[in-house]
Amino acid sequence: MKFGGTSVGTGENIRNVANIVKNNSKKGHKILVVVSALAGITNQLIHEAEEIKEGKEERIQEFIKELTEKHLQAIDKAIENKKLKNETEVDVKKIIEELEKILIGICYVGELTLKTKDQVLSFGERLAALIVSATLRDYNLESQYFSGKKAGIVTDSKFGEANPLMNFTTHQAIKRIKPLLEKNMIPVITGFIAANQDGVVTTLGRGGSDYTATILGVALDVDEIWIWTDVDGIMTSDPKIILDAKTLIGLSYGEAAEMAIFGAKAMHPRALEPIIKKQIPVRIRNVFNPKNPGTLISEGAEVKSIEVVKAIALITDVSMINIRGAGMVGAPGSYAKIFKILGKNNINIMMVSTAVSEANISIIIKRNQLEKAISTLEIALLGKGLGNKVTSEDDVCVIAAMGANMKGSLGVASRIFTAVAKKKINIHMIAQGSSELNISFVVKERDGPTAVNAIHEEFNLSK
Ligand code: ADP
Ligand code: ASP
Ligand code: MG
Numbered sequence: 073m074k075f076g077g078t079s080v081g082t083g084e085n086i087r088n089v090a091n092i093v094k095n096n097s098k099k100g101h102k103i104l105v106v107v108s109a110l111a112g113i114t115n116q117l118i119h120e121a122e123e124i125k126e127g128k129e130e131r132i133q134e135f136i137k138e139l140t141e142k143h144l145q146a147i148d149k150a151i152e153n154k155k156l157k158n159e160t161e162v163d164v165k166k167i168i169e170e171l172e173k174i175l176i177g178i179c180y181v182g183e184l185t186l187k188t189k190d191q192v193l194s195f196g197e198r199l200a201a202l203i204v205s206a207t208l209r210d211y212n213l214e215s216q217y218f219s220g221k222k223a224g225i226v227t228d229s230k231f232g233e234a235n236p237l238m239n240f241t242t243h244q245a246i247k248r249i250k251p252l253l254e255k256n257m258i259p260v261i262t263g264f265i266a267a268n269q270d271g272v273v274t275t276l277g278r279g280g281s282d283y284t285a286t287i288l289g290v291a292l293d294v295d296e297i298w299i300w301t302d303v304d305g306i307m308t309s310d311p312k313i314i315l316d317a318k319t320l321i322g323l324s325y326g327e328a329a330e331m332a333i334f335g336a337k338a339m340h341p342r343a344l345e346p347i348i349k350k351q352i353p354v355r356i357r358n359v360f361n362p363k364n365p366g367t368l369i370s371e372g373a374e375v376k377s378i379e380v381v382k383a384i385a386l387i388t389d390v391s392m393i394n395i396r397g398a399g400m401v402g403a404p405g406s407y408a409k410i411f412k413i414l415g416k417n418n419i420n421i422m423m424v425s426t427a428v429s430e431a432n433i434s435i436i437i438k439r440n441q442l443e444k445a446i447s448t449l450e451i452a453l454l455g456k457g458l459g460n461k462v463t464s465e466d467d468v469c470v471i472a473a474m475g476a477n478m479k480g481s482l483g484v485a486s487r488i489f490t491a492v493a494k495k496k497i498n499i500h501m502i503a504q505g506s507s508e509l510n511i512s513f514v515v516k517e518r519d520g521p522t523a524v525n526a527i528h529e530e531f532n533l534s535k
Contacts, residue, residue, distance in 0.1 A: 074106040074263060074285035078302040079359040080200055081111035083149020090150075090207045092300070092362055093258065097213060102253045104288060105215075105260045107204050108281040109196025110146060113139075114264075121192045124175050125184040132175045140168050143199050150207045160206040164199055171195045186231035190265070190275045194219070197262035197281070205260035215258040220284055221267035223259070224248050224291075227274045234266060234274035236287050238346060245291035253292070261288065282340035286354070290346040297347070297354045299339065305356045305367030306331060306338045308533040309384045313521045316534040319366070320383065322373035328354070330474050330509050331383055344369070374476065380484050381531040382475035386520050390422065391442040392468050392501060393435045395449065397460030400431060407433060413452040419445050423470060423512055425503045434501045436514065442466055468500060469520040472512040473527055479508040489513075491530035492523050 073096075075089050097103055108114075120135045143164050151157045174191055178184055184192075198219060205217035224244025227234035252259050263281020266274050276283045282299055289297040306328065307317040323331070325348045332339040338356055347354065353373075357366035400406040407426070410433065414421060423436035437445055446464055453460050478484050485504070488511060492499060501514040515523050528534065 073103055073298045073300060074281055075108065075204070075359065076281065076299075076301045077108040077111040077113070079300050080107055080204060083146040083151075085359070086146060086150040086204055086207050088359060089204060089300070090211045090213075092359060093208060094211050094213060095362075097256075097258065102256065103258050104249065104253060104292065104294070105204065105208075105258060106263045106281055106285045106288065107197065107200045107260060108263045109200050110142065113142075113196040113199075114193060114278070117192050117196055118189070121175065121178060121184055121189060124179045125182060127179060127182060129179050132172065132179060135175070136168060136172050139171075140165065143168075143203065147203055147206075150203060151210045153210050156206055156210055160203060163202055167195065167198055167202070187272065190231045190273050193275050194262070194265040194273045197264050201260045201262040205258075208258055208260065213258055214256065215260055216252060218249075218259055218261045220262050220265045221271065221273065222248070223261045223288065225266035225284065225287060227266045227268055227276070229268040229270075229272070229274065231274055233277040234268070236266065236276075236283075236346070237269075238287070238290070240269075241287060242291040245288055249288070250292060277340065277342070279337065279340040282343040286343045286345075286347050286352075289352055290350050293350070294352060297352055299354060299356045300359045301338060301356060302358065302360060303338065304358045304361060304364050306369075306383070308382065309524055309528055310337070310386060313386060313524055314384075314528050314534075317528070318534055319364075320375065321365070321367060322375045323367060323369045324371060324374040324476065325351075325369060326509070327374055327382065327474070327476050328367075328369040331385065377475070377477065379531045379533070380475050380477040380481045381473045381488070381527065381533070382477070383473075384524050384527050384533070385472045385474070386524050387422075387470040387472065388517060388520065389439045390436050390468060390470055391439045391445075391464055391466040392514055393437065393442070393445060393449070393462060393464045394432065395435075395453075395460050395462050396432045398431060399460055400433070409452070410435075410449065413448055414445060417444060417448050419448070423501070423503050423514075425501045434514075436468075436470055436501070439466055465500070467517045468514050469517045470512055470514055471520065471523055471527070472510050473531075474510040476509060478510070485511055487530055488527055491526040495519075495522050495526050497523050497526075 147160050202217050205215045208215035226237045226240045263284040305319040309317045311317045329344045333341045353370040355366050419441045426433045449462050497519040499513050504511045
């Protein structure tokens with residue numbers, strides 16, 4: 073069972089989590105728990121570390137105080153037993169002292185490398201797992217707390233977006249975690265964080281706790297993986313944008329992967345990778361509505377729908393880069409050059425579109441990488457005789473319409489774009505992958521929700 077940030081956002085919610093674990097444990101299930109940082113903590117750690125790097129030394133004490141208070145408050149509400157409460161408070165303070173030293177280091181060196189950033193980020197999950205494990209003990213369950221590293225998850229050294237070494241991880245997880253499960257102990261493991269082969273902390277990318285759950289699920293060959301979150305499952309669209317979005321009760325691995333990759337935030341984009349081969353069923357369920365069975369992801373679980381479009385995602389926080397220039401026309405390797413430069417600088421390309429005239433290529437990347445991407449491209453293309461001009465727009469968003477039935481169906485694109493055009497929304501870029509499982513396009517960010525709504529209505533998704 074993996075519990076996301078909102079599931080463990082407050083002491084009361086942590087008790088709710090403990091209740092869910094206890095009820096399922098009583099039914100005879102052996103359970104391994106993976107937890108995210110308390111809601112908002114990862115964002116705060118990133119933000120504060122950036123500020124402190126700029127030399128704002130006074131922020132260190134203020135932030136440490138806020139962080140301590142937030143976690144002590146959670147402990148106070150989550151744990152009833154006095155002795156357990158005191159012990160957990162002491163442990164939390166000890167961990168936060170360690171963070172304080174790292175922040176002082178960052179402040180004085182004035183540098184925040186990806187490696188150090190992963191160190192800082194690891195504290196959110198470390199604190200959460202410690203508190204959740206203690207709360208389970210408060211519920212008279214036997215539980216032990218582990219960091220992803222201690223649980224045996226080993227990755228490469230791609231800090232900020234590390235990849236698990238599955239064979240090694242499996243070997244270690246079986247040795248370290250399996251014996252505990254056999255003794256009916258409930259291990260609580262930090263999501264999101266792991267370590268490279270040298271034992272240095274790495275992270276699996278934002279939202280990576282889902283990935284931790286599937287990595288461990290595969291390593292330990294579990295029967296099912298349950299991702300507990302704050303909505304009823306994977307829905308036809310983000311329920312925060314589309315109020316009458318409906319829960320999809322069943323999805324195939326392919327469909328779910330497509331949705332996750334295209335930003336249905338309910339799941340980390342790579343979380344399904346390890347389990348597809350093993351075909352372990354995954355359920356997405358709501359901690360605030362545990363009676364609801366949620367979404368089942370498994371082969372053959374997909375629900376046949378009459379409509380070709382099953383779900384629509386809105387991906388914000390992206391930017392569009394346009395590279396124009398006569399120099400690209402008929403010049404073999406000019407696209408390769410662009411991709412190579414971006415790849416070398418760790419800039420992930422989310423979407424691409426080109427015109428047959430070859431004089432223009434549009435690329436979508438994460439917004440926080442825009443400055444780096446533009447400067448890199450400018451430097452690299454300077455003097456290459458391509459005569460290129462690089463421009464960008466950072467107030468755009470991507471909309472992706474998905475569904476396995478789209479493959480081979482006629483007129484889907486026309487229905488999507490007519491629905492959007494009727495709302496007088498201008499489309500800036502379009503891409504359809506050869507999988508034909510989705511059509512993605514770009515509009516101004518302010519038009520995003522209206523466009524999603526228009527397509528949701530056109531394909532009757534709230535029915
Ligand atoms: P957690 O903290 O549990 O990992 P996340 O915030 O990462 O939760 O993901 C859950 C959120 O994803 C929901 O609250 C919802 O607003 C958003 N979301 C976006 N698209 C979808 C979708 N298609 N179905 C369900 N939730 C979605
Ligand atoms: N806490 C991490 C994040 O916010 C990991 C997760 O929540 O899955 O990205
Ligand atoms: Mg998440």
